Amino acid sequence: MSYLEQNIRTIPTGLSKALYFNWPLALLLTAVACTGFLMLYSVSGGEIERWAQPQIIRFALGMGVMIFMAFIPINFWREISAFAYIFGIALLVAVPYIGETRGGAQRWIDLKFMTLQPSELMKVAVVMVLALYYDWLDERRVSRPFWVALPILLILLPTFLVLGQPDLGTALLIMAGGAIVMFIAGVSFWYFGIAILSIVLLVTGVFASKDTEYQMLKDYQYKRIETFLDPSSDPLGSGYHITQSKIALGSGGLTGRGFMQGTQQRLNFLPEKHTDFIFTTLGEEFGFVGGIVLLALYGLILIFCYVSALSNRDRFGSLVTIGVGTTFFFYFAVNMSMVMGLAPVVGVPLPLVSYGGSAMMVLLIAFGLVQSAHVHRPR
Amino acid sequence: MGKKTMKRPVKPGRLRQMLTRRTILLAGMQAGIIGTLGVQMRRIAVEQNQSFRLLAEENRVNIRLIPPVRGLVFDRLGKPLAYNEPNYKIDMVREQSGDPETVLRRLATIIPISEQDITSALEEMSKRRGFVPVTVAEDLDWEHIAAVSANAPALPGITPELGHYRIYPQADDFAHILGFVGPVSDYDLSQTDDDDPLLLIPRFQIGKNGVERRIEKPLRGKSGVKRIEVNSIGRVMRVLGREESQPGANVQLTIDNRLQRYAMERLGKESAAAVVMDIRNGDIVTMASAPSFDPNKFVRGISTTDWNALNTDIYKPMLNKAVTGTYPPGSTFKMVTALAALKGGFVKPEDKVYCGGFLELHNRRFHCWRRGGHGKVNLHDSLKKSCDVYYYEISQEVGIENISAMAKELGIGVEHELELPAVREGLAPTKEWKKQRRDADWVIGDTLNASIGQGFVLASPMQLAVMTARIASGTKISPRLVNAIDNRPHPVKGREPLDIDPAHLDAVRKGMYGVVNERGGTAGGSRIRKEGWDMAGKTGTSQVRFITKEERARGVIRNSDLPWERRDHALFVAYAPADNPRFSISVVVEHGGGGSAVAAPIARDIMLEALELSEDMDYRSLPTDVRAGRERPDDKA
Known part of the structure; x- marks a missing residue:
């Protein structure tokens, strides 16, 4: 049975592909994005033009891109995976020369119509290239040291480039996303045990290097970690973020103060109230219930991803879908942990809700891959 | 790569199973983390809601x-x-x-x-x-x-x-x-x-x-x-x-700014105090203490130089001498001794005492200010000429307790309520006071000294003005400094009559009249000659040093030859008009020399000014156009 025959029999063609979209997933993404619009509208104090409107336009654009990508066969995306990765690395290397410096870090490339964060793009590219690698790799070689070392290099290269920007949060997400794809692909548990051990050693090393010539992180990053461990030590400095965000979340109660009734963000007690800390607004205005609803929406998105991956017999499609889902999971898990004081403050946005072009575009591109894999999955 | 995968689009077998298993494992772990987030969310938003809400309120409301x-x-x-x-x-x-x-x-x-x-x-x-x-x-x-x-x-x-x-x-x-x-x-x-x-x-x-x-x-x-x-x-x-x-x-004070200014000018560069009191209601019309200072300097922060100058000045410009300065009242106290003696029936106004210039008691000589003595003096002359021996004599019978009681009746050695800090009580000494405070027995010499306002007796210029006002009015009139706060008037205190026979008061008043207006009176030079404005008063010169026998034998050094701080205080108390008293006044010039020469002229001038201004001294309602600075810029906020 040739691939062509199978295609004809089971894979939809033309516009009829639309019928085979993962519509529930698209609806869930839209629902989350709409929550974001509401929050941005509220945070701006009722000025729709400030944040909500650009965000809506970007989302519409992103949805367009996602649908367009879904129509393109997954094989095409498989083909360009390696190029996407190389292109991403090239951009990362180029950022120090052509990038813009914001907040002490070089992360952005100005594309005139929008700013691009190559590190965001890299999250998807790493997932794609690893999925491609394991799709190609022979079953028996998966846990062989050489064949394990190769993908590790593929992960570490962009990780260190991003770390050098410096952007600890994104670097960790890239690493975690790649590791999960390796895990799902069937790499032996032993490697993960060793990896975790070496991470522990690395963290120890990073802290030991503090205040020496070989200091590996920026002072503010150390401070953030220290503050996370004891936020009260510096309530008006770095601990301010965590304390203030907990105050905003905590003052919401069960059902919140009501839409547009939040006070903390509007009065600027929260830094980055429209980006990384937007969840606090949701918590303050819609309370525990609002937070749980958003969490449930995120959970459902994951479920639809994983169900699609498990029903997909194409290894590349499965791996990409799980990799994207997991990356998505890391986004909101890290962001929410940070906002609720469970993790140090690392600059990770709340996916589809936080204001920002790059992250939303990249996420919708990633879900475009997921949709494409879903539409074109061998049944 | 592409071709290879195209040929094997589906990888069945072990890896496929592993993918499914591990995906389920992964999803389970993620579900656990999501659960943790939910629990943490509940903890912050629901369980700790109260405390965070409070913090939020603090954040917001200032x-x-x-x-x-x-x-x-x-x-x-x-x-x-x-x-x-x-x-x-x-x-x-x-x-x-x-x-x-x-x-x-x-x-x-x-x-x-x-x-x-x-x-x-x-x-x-x-x-x-x-x-x-x-x-x-x-x-x-x-x-x-x-x-x-x-x-x-x-x-x-x-x-x-x-x-x-x-x-x-x-x-x-x-x-x-x-x-x-x-x-x-x-x-x-x-x-x-x-x-x-x-x-x-x-x-x-x-x-x-x-x-x-x-x-x-x-x-x-x-x-x-x-x-x-x-x-x-x-x-x-x-x-x-x-x-x-x-x-x-x-706040409206009882002070008349014109008279206050006049008094300050008249005191000039002396270290002195003057108090003018309205006899009818106790209003303190003037309370001057010199030298003075500019309080505006303190508001804007006084310079160290100015501050040191104020503090090292021996004239003590910061001190309100009118209420905080207490002085031996000297001869101005003689009215107290006289009234105490009359009240106790120890003397009658016409009784005469021989003054030979001194009184010898227990081998100690108590001198009259006039070395040659005054001869035979009655009460009237004793005041007019300020004979000391007369008082030495009568005080031995009157006793310190009666004198002290009379002093208190007239306002010396008692507290007067004034809206000023450090209002001193003065001192009307008693035997018990000396026992307690000095751990010594009262001796008759103490009584003799007290009888002429020396020794332990102390009074502030304000108290002397009160004493004079009480003698003049026959009432227990008390001083007032504040007329009204926010138009709520402060009451006049002390309208009840003194516990003194009016005849006795009259005898003393006549003596005081003599001091100023009769031939031989010690303040004859300060007489007010205007008809109906006659002043009645009493001079006083109080020693601040003890004159030894040897010194006296060599001849008493003239005051002007002494260093300033050892010279006598000059005092004068008076009231006017004598037949219808309106004001009482007391003037104390620290180390000024003689009461008649230094204090009396000042008192006369101030009294004259007071009487001239008295026509136009009624309380006026407060103006409303004075800048209170009530407009504030942040009212707009």
């Missing part, structure tokens, strides 16, 4: 005090003695300024502030907590304030404020009565049990002396409260509520 405008002080004629002028100043909050020094240097290019101002402002800021506003410049022009406001974005933490200066237009003349205001100090806070939050405002002005201090609470007023919503950098977003402050009460 309570700011609106300082009240201090009440004004007027004299009896409605002339303002203390009012407020707007003072444009610049406050700085360290927390909000980032780098205070850079900001201050930038500020220095806009408004005139010296290097020293910058240094002291930085020092002050480092001492206080970061959010406390510190005044970096004051007394600015409106143009400067406007310039600072225009440059606000470049000057973080800097806010123009409208404060108030206390102005004392009469300057030196009222320094001792009004006192002055100054910024509340740590010492002030430790001394008071006042828990008014206004006192915690840095540089909040409170009364430091005089009436300003004693009527502090009514003058201060009540603070208002502004509940404002602020954002994280303290910027005011909106005013949530406002409770206006209540301006302090306006």
Whole structure:
């Protein structure tokens, strides 16, 4: 049975592909994005033009891109995976020369119509290239040291480039996303045990290097970690973020103060109230219930991803879908942990809700891959 | 790669199973984390809701005090003695300024502030907590304030404020009565049990002396409260509520500013005090203490040089000598001894005593001021000529207890309630007092000294004026300094008659009349010759040193040959008009020499002025157009 025959029999063609979209997933993404619009509208104090409107336009654009990508066969995306990765690395290397410096870090490339964060793009590219690698790799070689070392290099290269920007949060997400794809692909548990051990050693090393010539992180990053461990030590400095965000979340109660009734963000007690800390607004205005609803929406998105991956017999499609889902999971898990004081403050946005072009575009591109894999999955 | 995968689109077998298993494992772990997030969310939002809500409220609402405008002080004629002028100043909050020094240097290019101002402002800021506003410049022009406001974005933490200066237009003349205001100090806070939050405002002005201090609470007023919503950098977003402050009460004193000024001028450069009291109601019309100082200097922060000059001056300009200075009253006390003797029936006015220049008692000689003696003197002559021996003689029978009781009846050695700090009681000594305070028995010599107002007896100029007013009026009239606070009048106290036979008072009054108006009277030179304005008085010269036998044998050194601080005090008390008393006066010139030569002329001049002004001395209602500085810029906020 040739691939062509199978295609004809089971894979939809033309516009009829639309019928085979993962519509529930698209609806869930839209629902989350709409929550974001509401929050941005509220945070701006009722000025729709400030944040909500650009965000809506970007989302519409992103949805367009996602649908367009879904129509393109997954094989095409498989083909360009390696190029996407190389292109991403090239951009990362180029950022120090052509990038813009914001907040002490070089992360952005100005594309005139929008700013691009190559590190965001890299999250998807790493997932794609690893999925491609394991799709190609022979079953028996998966846990062989050489064949394990190769993908590790593929992960570490962009990780260190991003770390050098410096952007600890994104670097960790890239690493975690790649590791999960390796895990799902069937790499032996032993490697993960060793990896975790070496991470522990690395963290120890990073802290030991503090205040020496070989200091590996920026002072503010150390401070953030220290503050996370004891936020009260510096309530008006770095601990301010965590304390203030907990105050905003905590003052919401069960059902919140009501839409547009939040006070903390509007009065600027929260830094980055429209980006990384937007969840606090949701918590303050819609309370525990609002937070749980958003969490449930995120959970459902994951479920639809994983169900699609498990029903997909194409290894590349499965791996990409799980990799994207997991990356998505890391986004909101890290962001929410940070906002609720469970993790140090690392600059990770709340996916589809936080204001920002790059992250939303990249996420919708990633879900475009997921949709494409879903539409074109061998049944 | 592409071709290979195209050929094997589906990888069945072990890896496929592993993918499914591991995906389920992964999803399970993720579900666990999501669950944890949900639990944490519940903990923060639901379980700890109360405490976070409270914190949020604190974040949002800031309570700011609106300082009240201090009440004004007027004299009896409605002339303002203390009012407020707007003072444009610049406050700085360290927390909000980032780098205070850079900001201050930038500020220095806009408004005139010296290097020293910058240094002291930085020092002050480092001492206080970061959010406390510190005044970096004051007394600015409106143009400067406007310039600072225009440059606000470049000057973080800097806010123009409208404060108030206390102005004392009469300057030196009222320094001792009004006192002055100054910024509340740590010492002030430790001394008071006042828990008014206004006192915690840095540089909040409170009364430091005089009436300003004693009527502090009514003058201060009540603070208002502004509940404002602020954002994280303290910027005011909106005013949530406002409770206006209540301006302090306006105070009207009993003083006549014209007479006060006249008295201050008349005392001149002497170290002296003069008190003029309205006999009919106890109003203190004038209370002068010289030399004086300018209280305005204290309001704006007195320089070290000025401060040292005030403190090292042997004339003690800071001291309100009228109530805080106590002096041996000398011969002005003789009315007390005389009345005590008459009351006890020990003498009759016509009884005569022989004065040979001294009285010898227990081998000790008690001298009369006149070495040759006065011959035979009765009560009238004893006052007129101020014979000491007469009083030595009668006091032995009267006894110190009766004299002391009479002194208290007339207002010496008792407390008078005046709205001034450090109002001294003086001293009307008794045997028990000496036993307790000096651990010694009372001897007859003490009584003799006390009988002529020497020894232990002490009285303030204000008490002497009260004594004279009581003798003149026959009532227990008490002094008043404050006529009304916010138009609520203070009552007149002491309208009840003295516990003294009017005939006795009359005899003493006649003697006092003689002092000024009869041939041989000790104050004959200070007679008021205007018909119906006759003055009755009594001179006094009180020694501040003990004259030894040897010294006396060599011949008493003339006062003018002694160093200033060892010279006699010159005193004079009087009332006028003699037949229908209106005012009593007391004048004490420290180390001035003789009462008749130095104090009496001053008293006469002031009395004349008082009588001339008396036609036009009724209380007037307070003007309403005086600047109280009630307009405040942040009313607009």
